Amino acid sequence: MQIESKAVYRSEMAFTMLVDGHEFTVDADEKFGGKDLGPRPKNLLLSALAGCTGMDVVAILKKMQMPFDSFEIETLAELTEEHPKVFSKIKLIYRFTGKDLDKNKIEKAIKLSQEKYCGVTAMLEKAAEITYDIKLN
Structure with a gap:
């Protein structure tokens, strides 16, 4: 393709x-x-990462029938000092709100996205350490 x-x-x-x-x-x-x-083009990579993993997580949570009221992903990245300046560390913060959030299902969906499905993560983790946090409500 x-x-x-x-x-x-x-x-x-x-x-x-x-x-x-x-x-x-x-x-x-x-x-x-x-x-x-x-x-900036480099900053769009962070948006691509958030969009890719976000779509994965939503699709997985829908299959798990795990509703939420809102969901957002914040990305924080550190750049190297020398040229070419590349991301050395990227942190994703997954934020969910809702009444009956199931933390185990959310953690499983994020882990599946990060380790199996998100192609942007797979590409970027060759150059940068990618970590994440989960914030509920």
């Missing part, structure tokens, strides 16, 4: 990204010649 995306140069440091029929802008910080027209 081949996946395709396209980056089209706009101006300064900005690019229009075309992915799966969706369009968005990436740009550099102003101190690097950008105009802050969109997120």
